[in-house]
Amino acid sequence: MRIVFLGTADFAVPCLQALREAGHDLAGVVTQPDRPKGRGKRLAPPPVKETAQAMGLAVLQPEKIKDPEAIEQIKELNPECLVVVAYGQLLPKSLLEMTPYGCINVHASLLPRYRGAAPIHRAIMDGCQETGVTTMFVTEKLDAGDIILQSKRVIEPDMTVGELHDLLAGDGAKLLLDTLALMAEGKAVRKPQEEAEATYAAMLRREDELIDWQRTAQEIVNQIRGMDPWPGAYTCWQGKNLKIWKATVRPGNWEAMPGTVVNTDDHGLLIVGGDGQGVLVRELQLQGKKRLAVKEFLKGNSLVPGTILGCD
Known part of the structure; x- marks a missing residue:
């Protein structure tokens, strides 16, 4: 499948690597702009950019994904599907409707619980004993799209957020490949989220x-x-x-x-x-x-x- 990948953080890297290893046609990668980092505040590339460049992939870094120029650049790549993992911006309707297979997301929780920016941190801070990853069709509302697949993982009593993050990133990569296989076969079943059960994992303060x-x-x-x-x-x-x-x-x-x-x-x-x-x-x-x-x-x-x- 010809894919444009949108991701920024470390959590997204295993998904990008899995797509390449599985033989998907990666038309390009969209990630956030380089940002100042560390005590010296020097510009540093996002982890996804570093990975994409090492693979020899074309990288786009629009300041705002809603800008018409950014949308046109993605359209010119002629993707069949958009895959979004820890990207950091909400996608406009024009992108969500651009491709034959639509736009799918890998999210680090068992939706509808822990929508939002910090689901892994919040699950451990709240004392949860179980979490997981979800693939879903992206909508304009944050993390509210129809669920495709989910994978559960036990949170061990002494597990840190760093340890859980790495495990879920690997789980997400596998779930993404399973999801794309179902979509290619026309077997991806859409399961609407129960809004009454939704919780929000706010960004850390x-x-x-x-x-x-x-x-x-x-x-x-x-x-x-x-x-x-x-x-x-x-x-x-x-x-x-x-x-x-x-x-x-x-x-x-x-x-x-x-x-x-x-x-x-x-x-x-x-x-x-x-x-x-x-x-x-x-x-x-x-x-x-x-x-x-x-x-x-x-x-x-x-x-x-x-x-x-x-x-x-």
């Missing part, structure tokens, strides 16, 4: 990163897992941000103010949550410093039992 020690220990651990490796959950200590990594719940009933450090040893830092249970932290990262195991962190920092963590 800075306040999502701040740990509220009044929450239960499990909620705090879910937040930490859902921010690892990016952007990181943090608290404050001695006037500096302190990122918290690799945490688990330690059952108990500590009678101390939430956020209080009640024990420090080579195994970790034990901090009291809002329900009296413990959050056992195994890795820390002080502002401007490296991420360290607690044992190494304590060699250079005097974080002692009785310390109360939190930001004003």
